[in-house]
Amino acid sequence: MKKIIALALAAVMALSMVACGGSSKEETSMLETQPEKIVVLGQSSSEANMNILRDQLTKAGFDVELNTQPDYASWTAQKEAGNFDIALSGWTTVTGNVDYAVRGVYHSTGDYNYSPIIDTKVDELIDKGASETAAASVATYTELENYMITENAYILPLYASMKMQAYNNSLLKAESVFQPKSRPGRWEMYDYVDAANNDTRALTLTQASATPSTLDPIQANDGTMNTLSGNMYIKIINLSDDDEIMTDSSLSHSYAIAEGNSEYYFLLRDDVNFAKVENGEVVDTGVLVAADDVVFSLERASNKNSVATHKTYTLHNHMQSIEIVTDLSELEAKLDSDTGATLLETLNKGVEVPVAALTAVDEEVDNAAGTYQVVKVTTTEPFPQVLNYLAHQSAGILHKEQVESYNSKFTVESYDPTKDVCYGDFAAIKGGDTSMLWCSGPYQFVKVDDYGIDFVKNPGYMPEDEEFNPNIKTIYMKFIKDTSAATSAFRAGEVDLLGSVSATDVDVVEADSKFTVMKRDSNGVTYAFFNLTEGSKFNDVDLRKAVMYAINQEDFVAYNNGYVMPVYSTVGTLVNTGNAHVHDLVKSNEHLAAYQAK
C-alpha cells in the first residue's frame, strides 16, 4: 500500500512538471568582463530611480552598491566626501534659457558642476552659445551636447519630468491657477471661487523642505527656497508661463533693448512699497521700491564678493554695470534693437502718462505726473539672455538699508556662518528675527515654525484695483517631506494646491472630480553625474560610456506611467538638438571590456 502511494505521488509530481514544462533562462553571448564596482549615491526620495539604475547597471555587468541618504544635506555631505561613483541629481532650468541650463551644470566655474567637469572645449562652447541669438545658438548647443554626451559621456541623462500640479477646483478659480514652465508659482494670481474667503481663509500650499537654505535671493538657488523667494521679492522683469519675457507683476512698466544687444532699459513703476513685520502684523513701510534699490540689488547679484556664499553669481556675472538714467535725451537718442524706434517710444508704450522727466530721487517720482525712474543694465558683451536672469528669483529687489544693517556687521572674508547673522539667515529668522525681512514682492514672510511658514500679502504691492494686487490675504506654506504624504494631505483637504503630483498618484487624484490635475512639459531633467575628481576611475571615458549605454530611459518612462520623457541632456528640454539616448548592452559590454583591458 505504502509503495503504491509513494509511486502515485511521485508520478503526479513528475507529470505535473512535464505537463507545464519549464525552460531555463536564455543567455546572450558577451565579452568576458569582471563585475565592475560602482557606488550610486542618491536621496531616499529618489529610491525608485536608484533601483532602476541599480537594476540596469547590474544587468550590464556592474557590481552596484547603493548609498542612500535621507535628505539633501546628507546627500551633499556624501557628495562632498566623494563617497560615490555616480550620483543622482536633478536640474530645473528655472530661468527658461539654455545658457542657464548649461552654465551652472557643465561650465568649469558652474556652481552646480559637481563632478566637476573641467574641459576647456565645454567652456568655450558655452560661452559661444551665450553670445549668439536664439536661432544661431542651436548649432552651438547641439555641438556642445554631442561633445559632452555622445563623445565624452560626462553626464548620464535619465529623463525629463512633466510638471504636474493639482488644485481643488471647488475652492480656487480655474483661471486664477497658472502653471508656469520654469518660474515658481504666481501666488498673487490665486483667487477663491467664493470671494468672501479671500480675506478670511488661508490658502495652504506645500513644500518638502522645512529648512530653506536662506531667504536672501542670491545666496541659494534650490528647491528649498525658489518658490518662497520668488514670491517675496519683486523682479524688474518676469517670465510668462511659457518662458517669454513679460512685465506682468514686475517692477517695470516696460523695457527696451538698445541696438547692439548690450544695453537694457527698464521703466520702473511707482506703486510698489516694501512691507515688513511689526509686532507680528504685516505693515506697509511706506518706502518705495525704487531705482536705487534695483541698482543695489543687481550690483550685489553681479558682484562675486557681495556675500560669503554667493550661489547665483554665474547667473549674473554678465552684468557690467547697473545705472539710474536721469538724462531723458539718452532715451531719445538711442534706438530700439527690435523696431528701430527710439527707446523712449518703446518705453512709453507701457504707460498711460508719457515720460516727461526722469529722476534719481525717490521722493520726486510721480508716474501720474510723468516723472519716472529708468534703470539701465549694461552687459559685458551682447547677451540677450540676461533678461531671463533678471526674471530669476535671484534678481529679486531688496531694500538697501535693511540688507546693510545686517551685512555691515562683518566683512565677507571674516563671515562665520555659525556666529554671524547675514540678511536672509533662515536660522535667525526661525529663531524669532521676523522683522529682518523687508519684502518687495506680493507676499511678506511673517513667521515660521517646524510645520510651515505664514505669508501675508504685501499691503503696498500695487493698488487694490490693479490686476496683480494679491487676491488672497494669507498663504500658509506647509512642510510635508514625503510626496505621497503631501498627496494624501491634499486629498484630505489639508492642502489646497499641490505643486507636484507624482506619476503614481495622478490617476487617483484625477479620479476625484473635486480636483484638477494640470500637466505640462517642464525644464526639469533628472540626470546622474560621475565622480570626476582626481583618482576616480570614472575619469576613463570607456568606463563612463559603459555606464551610459547601460542606461535604458524607457524603463524610467514605463515606471512613471509615461509621465516623463526621454532626454539627452539638460539642453534637451529647451533646444531641439535631435539627439536621443541609445540603450545598447552590447556597446556597454564592449566599453567595459575595453576599460578592463587597460
Add this chain to the structure above:
Amino acid sequence: MANKEMTKEMAQKQALYQKKVNKRKLSGSLEYTTARLGWQVTLALGVYFLFNALTKGGVWFAVAGVYLAGFALDFIATQRIIKEVTGDAGEISATTRKLGWLMLPFVFVGDFFMFIAGAMLIKKEKNMEYQLSVYSLLVTIFILVVSALNLFKEYVADTFWLGMGLYGLYAVLNLVIMSAVNKYTFGKKPDKKFLPYAYICIAGLALGNVFSFLLGIIALGKYYNKNEEVSVEWIDVIRRLFRNYMSCIGMFIVIFLLSVSIASVLTFDYDIAISNNFSVRLAAPSLMYPFGCDQFGRCVFTRIIFGARISLLVGMISTLAPCIVGGMLGAVAAYYGGKVDNIIMRILDVLNAVPSILLAIAVIAAFGTSTTNLILALSIGGIPGYARTMRAQVMGVANQEFVEAAKACGAKDGTIIFRHIIPNSLAPIIVRITMGMGSAVLSTSSLSYLGIGVEAHVPEWGNILKAGSTFLETNPYIAIFPGLAIIIIVLAFNYFGDGLRDALDPKLK
C-alpha cells in the same frame, strides 16, 4: 405536575452532562480537531476563491471548485467522526478512516490542513513519531508544490530541475521513513533497525526540516534511554507540544518557511525577485505571478519567498544573540547577588529605558543600513528583557538543595552556573525566545518599512509592504500579501510559543 418538571429538569441536566462528555471525547480525538479546522479553513478559502472567480472568472472557478469539493469531503468526514466518537462504539469506523485517503491529495492545491486531517484520520494508532513523519513529509511536499508554481513563469532557475529532483527524492525518502516509523517505532523502544533511518532524519536538519530532525533525535533518545520505565523528560515536553494542534500548525509554518528559505536557493530565481521588468508592471495576481507584480514588475510571490530568508535570519539571530548575552548576565547577576547584581542590572535598566525601536533607529543612523547592522540594532535592545527573565528564574533555582549539594561537593562557580542552574532555568527563556522571534520579525519589517532596514531593493517583507503601500488604493494585492506573510509568521511563532509554554509548564503535565 411537579414530578413532570422534575424529570424535565433531570433530562436537561442529563443532556448537559452528555454534551460535556461528548465535548471531552471529541477534544481528545486528534481526528476530530484536525478535520474540523480542515473544513473551516477549506470553506473560507473556497468562498474567497469563488468570490475571486465571480469577478475574474477563468482558472479561479476550477480552484474554487476543488476547494469547495474538499470542504464537502472534510465536512462529511467531520460529521461522521462526531457521530462515531460520541456514539456507542466510541471509535471511528474503518469506512470513515478511508475518507482520509481522499483528503491527502488536496495538499497539491495548497491545502495542508486537509492533508494533516487526512493523515491523522487514516491511521488508528498514532504515536508522536508518526505525527512527526507526517509533518516532515508535508513540509517536503509543500516545498515541491510551492516551487512547482515557478513552472508557470517564463523561465526557471538553472538549478530548478536539480532542486525539484532532489526534493522529489527527499519526499520519497520521507515516505520510506514514514513506513519505517509505522513498522519499528510503536513499541516502548524503537527497533534497532530504525537507527539508520533516525540518522537520516537528523540529517534532514540541513534542509531546515526540524520535524525530521526531532523524529531522529527522539528515536535515538528513546533507544539509548537506559531506564525504560522512566520516560525522557524532553521527549515528554515534545509529546505535550504535539497535543496542541494550533502549536503544531505554528511550528509547521515556521519550519516550512525555514525549509523553503533553504530550498529556494535551488528552485527559485533570485533575478525574478530583484530584476525589474516593466512589461508586467503592477500585473494582477495570476498563475505566472501568484501574488501579482510590484511597480518595478518584480514577482511579489518570489520576493516574499526570498524575504522569508532575511526575516527568519534576522529574526533568529537578533533573538538568540541577546538571549545568550542577556541570559548570561542575568544568571551571573542572580547567582552572585549584591554588588555584582546591582551593577549589571542598573546598567541594563539604563538600556531598558531606551525604547528598543528608537535604539535600533539610532544604531542604524550611526552605522548605516545593512543586514548586519540591523541585527546588531535589534539585538542590543533585547538584552535587558532576557537578563531580567533569567535573573528571576536563577534566583529561584539557586537556593535549591541540588545547588547547595553541588557547592558542598566543591564545584566551581562556573560549573554550578552552567551545568546546574542554567539548564534548570531555561524553560521560561525558551518560551520567551519563540515569542521574541515573532516580534523580531515584526521589528525588522517595521524598520525596513521606515526605509532604514535593509536596502530598498532587497526582498524583505517590510520593504515589499512599503513598496505596496503606495498602491494600496489601486493595486492592493502588492501590500496585502506581504502583510499577510508578516501576520502569519508572527501568529505562527506566537501559537508555537503558547504551545511550548503549556508543554513546559509542570502544572499542566
